[in-house]
Amino acid sequence: MSKRHAQPTLSDVARLAGVGVGTVSRVVNGGINVSPETFRKVDAAIQRLGYRPNHAARVLKGGRTKTIGLLVPSIADSFFASCAEAAGRVARLHDSLLIVSVTKNRHDAEMNSLDVLMRHRPDGLLLVPSSSSQTDLSRLLNRSPIPVITFDRPLPGSGCSSVLTNSFESAREATAHLIGHGYKRILCFGGEPELYTIAERVRGYHKAMEEAGLPPMIDTSLGPDASRASSLLAVHLKSKRPPDAILTLKNSSTIGTFQALQELGVPVPSRVALLGFDDFELATTLRPAISVVQQPIEDIGRTAAELLFAQLEGASRTKTSNRLKQNQVILANRLVIRRSCGCGSV
Amino acid sequence: MSKRHAQPTLSDVARLAGVGVGTVSRVVNGGINVSPETFRKVDAAIQRLGYRPNHAARVLKGGRTKTIGLLVPSIADSFFASCAEAAGRVARLHDSLLIVSVTKNRHDAEMNSLDVLMRHRPDGLLLVPSSSSQTDLSRLLNRSPIPVITFDRPLPGSGCSSVLTNSFESAREATAHLIGHGYKRILCFGGEPELYTIAERVRGYHKAMEEAGLPPMIDTSLGPDASRASSLLAVHLKSKRPPDAILTLKNSSTIGTFQALQELGVPVPSRVALLGFDDFELATTLRPAISVVQQPIEDIGRTAAELLFAQLEGASRTKTSNRLKQNQVILANRLVIRRSCGCGSV
DNA sequence: CGGCAGGCTGGAAACGTTCCCAATCCAAGT
DNA sequence: ACTTGGATTGGGAACGTTTCCAGCCTGCCG
Numbered sequence: 001m002s003k004r005h006a007q008p009t010l011s012d013v014a015r016l017a018g019v020g021v022g023t024v025s026r027v028v029n030g031g032i033n034v035s036p037e038t039f040r041k042v043d044a045a046i047q048r049l050g051y052r053p054n055h056a057a058r059v060l061k062g063g064r065t066k067t068i069g070l071l072v073p074s075i076a077d078s079f080f081a082s083c084a085e086a087a088g089r090v091a092r093l094h095d096s097l098l099i100v101s102v103t104k105n106r107h108d109a110e111m112n113s114l115d116v117l118m119r120h121r122p123d124g125l126l127l128v129p130s131s132s133s134q135t136d137l138s139r140l141l142n143r144s145p146i147p148v149i150t151f152d153r154p155l156p157g158s159g160c161s162s163v164l165t166n167s168f169e170s171a172r173e174a175t176a177h178l179i180g181h182g183y184k185r186i187l188c189f190g191g192e193p194e195l196y197t198i199a200e201r202v203r204g205y206h207k208a209m210e211e212a213g214l215p216p217m218i219d220t221s222l223g224p225d226a227s228r229a230s231s232l233l234a235v236h237l238k239s240k241r242p243p244d245a246i247l248t249l250k251n252s253s254t255i256g257t258f259q260a261l262q263e264l265g266v267p268v269p270s271r272v273a274l275l276g277f278d279d280f281e282l283a284t285t286l287r288p289a290i291s292v293v294q295q296p297i298e299d300i301g302r303t304a305a306e307l308l309f310a311q312l313e314g315a316s317r318t319k320t321s322n323r324l325k326q327n328q329v330i331l332a333n334r335l336v337i338r339r340s341c342g343c344g345s346v
Numbered sequence: 347m348s349k350r351h352a353q354p355t356l357s358d359v360a361r362l363a364g365v366g367v368g369t370v371s372r373v374v375n376g377g378i379n380v381s382p383e384t385f386r387k388v389d390a391a392i393q394r395l396g397y398r399p400n401h402a403a404r405v406l407k408g409g410r411t412k413t414i415g416l417l418v419p420s421i422a423d424s425f426f427a428s429c430a431e432a433a434g435r436v437a438r439l440h441d442s443l444l445i446v447s448v449t450k451n452r453h454d455a456e457m458n459s460l461d462v463l464m465r466h467r468p469d470g471l472l473l474v475p476s477s478s479s480q481t482d483l484s485r486l487l488n489r490s491p492i493p494v495i496t497f498d499r500p501l502p503g504s505g506c507s508s509v510l511t512n513s514f515e516s517a518r519e520a521t522a523h524l525i526g527h528g529y530k531r532i533l534c535f536g537g538e539p540e541l542y543t544i545a546e547r548v549r550g551y552h553k554a555m556e557e558a559g560l561p562p563m564i565d566t567s568l569g570p571d572a573s574r575a576s577s578l579l580a581v582h583l584k585s586k587r588p589p590d591a592i593l594t595l596k597n598s599s600t601i602g603t604f605q606a607l608q609e610l611g612v613p614v615p616s617r618v619a620l621l622g623f624d625d626f627e628l629a630t631t632l633r634p635a636i637s638v639v640q641q642p643i644e645d646i647g648r649t650a651a652e653l654l655f656a657q658l659e660g661a662s663r664t665k666t667s668n669r670l671k672q673n674q675v676i677l678a679n680r681l682v683i684r685r686s687c688g689c690g691s692v
Numbered sequence: 693c694g695g696c697a698g699g700c701t702g703g704a705a706a707c708g709t710t711c712c713c714a715a716t717c718c719a720a721g722t
Numbered sequence: 723a724c725t726t727g728g729a730t731t732g733g734g735a736a737c738g739t740t741t742c743c744a745g746c747c748t749g750c751c752g
């Protein structure tokens with residue numbers, strides 16, 4: 001059997017131990033109905049040969065692949081990286097591993113990655129959809145025999161559960177906080193308005209401004225990287241109605257805006273206050289410390305993975321899956337007040 | 347064949363198209379020696395059934411798994427996350443996916459993760475060894491039928507290639523730079539001296555101090571997180587021979603040290619200069635901007651993956667593998683001078 | 693003492709694919 | 723006309739595992 005450098009197989013072990021393949025299989029799988037003596041013999045042979053079960057054969061026979069797919073825009077992004085870490089931890093608890101692929105937020109790359117990923121027959125899929133498109137949706141919905149959980153963004157119409165945060169509410173709250181400071185010309189600033197989270201945040205901002213009777217000032221023309229922040233902000237600041245506060249829509253916008261203000265020599269918060277979405281490691285170290293809306297990143301990844309495994313369990317057990325299938329978990333963001341919005345004295 | 351919700355198989359397609367399984371297989375694999383007409387028929391059947399090849403069966407038959415394992419201390423760490431992204435990009439070019447698992451820099455977790463990972467029979471392995479231990483080494487070396495590439499840290503005696511950076515040289519250069527400023531009491535500060543990179547950097551620092559005839563001041567008692575930086579530094583600063591410059595040994599130490607100095611009200615660089623290992627996004631945004639030794643992170647991940655696939659190609663082709671097997675790639679770090687070391691005026 | 697239950701064991705079938713070999717067909721060469 | 727050969731096709735064997743069934747032995751009950 002064993003050609004040369006090939007891995008030893010069940011029958012190699014069986015031959016060495018002088019037993020049948022069935023017996024070895026029983027030993028490998030916990031040793032029920034195996035005499036202690038035989039167990040010892042077989043175990044010794046396993047150790048001696050360094051036998052490892054062939055995963056592919058097990059899967060082929062009909063088992064789980066013990067693998068879940070993770071499809072995110074980028075794995076270098078700290079947000080998704082932390083989600084991945086948390087999800088990976090949960091996976092390990094279920095004796096599973098993560099197969100990772102990236103979408104770059106582009107639909108074609110996403111479809112391609114999805115296709116490659118599905119070839120590996122993961123038991124389930126954790127997905128951050130790049131958009132709410134239709135081809136995507138239909139393929140997932142129509143012939144995905146595996147449960148799919150979406151996080152950070154929903155996939156309406158696909159019927160799969162999502163783990164989201166209350167972007168709308170927290171944007172509204174954050175904006176209201178700025179309004180409470182007395183700022184009247186609050187600029188909502190950032191990029192990629194086509195993304196769900198960004199759109200929700202803009203909506204929340206809009207609502208709060210409306211409620212306060214203030215005219216909304218929205219500029220979502222900043223790109224994915226925040227390279228143009230400085231020039232864009234220069235224009236806003238030189239306009240006849242310059243903003244006295246800025247709500248930034250995501251991590252990179254917040255940092256880009258801070259850098260731009262620093263570069264332009266605009267004092268924060270005395271001339272322009274700043275409050276941003278997404279916390280970051282050095283937010284407390286910058287001067288002034290940046291006030292942010294903090295997402296429960298770890299919880300997002302963890303919850304998504306837990307939901308997925310719950311569906312997997314449910315699928316193999318009973319018809320409880322309906323309750324799980326319609327789940328939509330909304331986690332609460334936290335407004336973390338520091339200095340940049342004009343508060344405190346730290 | 348197809349029970350109910352099961353995925354369609356080759357023979358399902360064959361039956362629908364009215365051909366043999368062999369023909370369908372040929373179509374799926376590029377359609378050589380298949381008449382155009384038959385190709386059309388089969389392709390139609392494939393589309394209609396939504397057939398996807400069963401990866402497990404292919405693998406079992408002896409093919410590649412199109413999968414490479416990535417074993418890193420943490421995937422949330424920006425350094426490893428960026429390496430992973432780069433490696434993943436290379437993998438995709440080779441039609442492969444990444445299976446990720448984490449070691450937390452702990453030996454037991456590493457062995458466990460490795461075991462779980464190997465069960466999935468990746469075609470190759472990208473590894474950041476938690477230590478230079480022996481059990482680990484022997485298992486990898488003895489019965490790993492797949493190529494293993496180590497990065498960030500070597501695994502001496504294992505015979506596998508590594509992708510490293512010139513930690514020693516760049517630490518020496520960085521220290522020399524500080525010495526060039528006229529600093530004489532340079533503290534080498536950070537944690538985890540058991541890690542290869544840290545040890546090399548300490549060695550480089552030591553060498554530079556020795557060459558300048560200065561007494562080394564080394565404190566590597568800071569933990570993995572930099573939580574104790576403040577109290578440790580307070581002690582150093584109050585000693586009768588307080589440092590006038592600090593060389594920090596890694597990312598988190600650099601940030602922790604900066605935070606501690608800020609907290610303690612120590613002006614940088616006028617009272618204590620700072621130069622750290624590892625660049626980070628906001629290094630230019632902090633005031634003063636932090637001078638750092640910058641590692642070519644993307645290159646590390648990319649090179650490691652490229653080396654791995656080169657070995658995979660080589661293994662299936664000829665005996666060129668010897669040349670590849672002994673490869674040890676050392677990438678050059680870059681000293682990025684900003685303000686915190688006392689230079690410039692930005 | 694005969695039969696039977698139950699622990700233990702060996703081995704065949706099946707999972708879905710690829711690879712190989714044999715079979716078929718048609719055109720062309722002798 | 724008969725052979726040859728290439729192109730095309732069908733189908734069996736094998737990959738390594740799990741699962742199931744039959745067989746064996748032992749000890750116990752009737």
